[in-house]
Amino acid sequence: MSIKTYEDAEQQLRDYLTENGLRCTIERLAILRAIWEHGGHPSADIIADQLSAGKLYVSRATVYRTLDLLVDSELLCSVKLGEGHRHYEVNISQHDHIICQTTERVIEIRDEELERKIRSLCESRGFCYLSHVLEIKADCEPADNGGKEDSNSD
Amino acid sequence: MSIKTYEDAEQQLRDYLTENGLRCTIERLAILRAIWEHGGHPSADIIADQLSAGKLYVSRATVYRTLDLLVDSELLCSVKLGEGHRHYEVNISQHDHIICQTTERVIEIRDEELERKIRSLCESRGFCYLSHVLEIKADCEPADNGGKEDSNSD
DNA sequence: GTAGATGCAAATAGTTTGCAGCAAT
DNA sequence: ATTGCTGCAAACTATTTGCATCTAC
Numbered sequence: 001m002s003i004k005t006y007e008d009a010e011q012q013l014r015d016y017l018t019e020n021g022l023r024c025t026i027e028r029l030a031i032l033r034a035i036w037e038h039g040g041h042p043s044a045d046i047i048a049d050q051l052s053a054g055k056l057y058v059s060r061a062t063v064y065r066t067l068d069l070l071v072d073s074e075l076l077c078s079v080k081l082g083e084g085h086r087h088y089e090v091n092i093s094q095h096d097h098i099i100c101q102t103t104e105r106v107i108e109i110r111d112e113e114l115e116r117k118i119r120s121l122c123e124s125r126g127f128c129y130l131s132h133v134l135e136i137k138a139d140c141e142p143a144d145n146g147g148k149e150d151s152n153s154d
Numbered sequence: 155m156s157i158k159t160y161e162d163a164e165q166q167l168r169d170y171l172t173e174n175g176l177r178c179t180i181e182r183l184a185i186l187r188a189i190w191e192h193g194g195h196p197s198a199d200i201i202a203d204q205l206s207a208g209k210l211y212v213s214r215a216t217v218y219r220t221l222d223l224l225v226d227s228e229l230l231c232s233v234k235l236g237e238g239h240r241h242y243e244v245n246i247s248q249h250d251h252i253i254c255q256t257t258e259r260v261i262e263i264r265d266e267e268l269e270r271k272i273r274s275l276c277e278s279r280g281f282c283y284l285s286h287v288l289e290i291k292a293d294c295e296p297a298d299n300g301g302k303e304d305s306n307s308d
Numbered sequence: 309g310t311a312g313a314t315g316c317a318a319a320t321a322g323t324t325t326g327c328a329g330c331a332a333t
Numbered sequence: 334a335t336t337g338c339t340g341c342a343a344a345c346t347a348t349t350t351g352c353a354t355c356t357a358c
Contacts, residue, residue: 128293
């Protein structure tokens, strides 16, 4: 379940496909690879463009169908960054996002204590925790931080 | 800035309109009221239907334009619940959501400690905190909780 | 060979926009 | 009277779907 490399991801996809009687097509592998190589939080549109720009044309319909499949197989999760359209990211482990409202830069954060707090809030209200999405809207501190650091352009 | 009653909200809207040379129309008031009375997290569509079902027909175009205006005036904020379309809620104060994946019921939570934790995570990374959106996906515990409680149907 | 996958194009859903007429100030 | 606001219809963007063709197994 812990995916570290692209090969792990591809194997997990192959397993999922086999278990479900689905086929391993070049389009599916190419889409998985494109997202993996993007590294950020691409949208369906960006993935389609990236593929077409490269070697393999894949229709938008297939991109969308494959993204759903990759989410179902838990290789990806969909994140809601801006309004209007979905973004996807590799489902390595739960993490959250800080989104700079000025530069639109997205940085990822991970914090055990926060995670525990969220789970406990959920469970104290009688729910069984599944997952969460946390987006923090912020600004690069104008005073002492010009806008670089752990950059992760989308 | 602290809105408690519909009257407060209406006054804030009137002030905002005046300050910006905009007009106070029955459509704008009706939309504000509809959202206030809904109490949950309605979508543009639900608001339009609610208004038409009632006394006043308001076109979707106007509903969307007014929702933007109400967000600009900080009377509402938009929340992303499901995929595909926006929802809006009265901007009383920061709070988060637990969304049951089985029943789609949404409950609101508010927790000071969580709030502090999120701010501090943000600031420790050199960002100036603005706001956040936290959605917890969960399930009503099947064992001891059939699916009622602090219900808040959308 | 067969069931599942793809591309295409059309359909849908949500939202935005141009414009002519309407109404708040 | 003026300028902003509304409804309508068309445009747009993101996503989904039906169907004929293609391909992995």
